[in-house]
Amino acid sequence: DDLRDRVAGRRADGAVADHLGRLLSATGFEAWLMEAALEELCAQATDRLRALSGGRYSLVVDDREFLVRDHHHADELRSVRTLSGGETFLTSLALALALAEATAELAPAGAPTIESIFLDEGFGTLDPETLDTVAGAIEELGAGGRMVTIVTHIRELADRMPVRLEVARGVNGS
Numbered sequence: 402d403d404l405r406d407r408v409a410g411r412r413a414d415g416a417v418a419d420h421l422g423r424l425l426s427a428t429g430f431e432a433w434l435m436e437a438a439l440e441e442l443c444a445q446a447t448d449r450l451r452a453l454s455g456g457r458y459s460l461v462v463d464d465r466e467f468l469v470r471d472h473h474h475a476d477e478l479r480s481v482r483t484l485s486g487g488e489t490f491l492t493s494l495a496l497a498l499a500l501a502e503a504t505a506e507l508a509p510a511g512a513p514t515i516e517s518i519f520l521d522e523g524f525g526t527l528d529p530e531t532l533d534t535v536a537g538a539i540e541e542l543g544a545g546g547r548m549v550t551i552v553t554h555i556r557e558l559a560d561r562m563p564v565r566l567e568v569a570r571g572v573n574g575s
Contacts, residue, residue: 438503439465445499446492453491453534460492467492486526494520494535498542517548524555536561 423429439462447459461468461478469484469492471477481492501518520539527535536558542549543563553559559567568575 436462436465442496442499442503443467445502446495449495449498449538450492453495453531453538454488455534458488458492460495467496487528487531490523490526491531491535493523494538498538501547516546517550518542519550519552521552524551524553524558529557532558 424433443460443462450458450460457471457473459470459472460481461470467481468478469481471479481489484492497518497520524532524535532555539549539551540561551558551562559565
């Protein structure tokens, strides 16, 4: 019995060593690191997405792919490809903001940080209520010390920005 217990213990130790060996191999470690980073990005993006979507959506990573959990439909889990244009925009914005935050957090002490975000369009896919939510999020980022640059043809959004450059067509060009 004692010998069987020792053999079982050695087998368990061997299984742990094999698993660590796979994780620490050149490709295994990279895959493990990427998976951990993706999970963290997903968690941070979920916080933003829940706020932007009024609590309707959260994100899940499954086999390196993003899925959306729809809390208004019995927590149904589905592909992000099933989202509408406006919902896709909100999800992309949440991921971009989470990535900017994660990049700032990972920067070594004293290193330059990303203090600006550039959003180029996509606002036309949003209904007025969602546009207001996004504008509020952009204003919040600006109030938090980030420079947020947007490119838009949506007058309601442009009018909410404290500083703006307007491009107008003329006879000799824009």
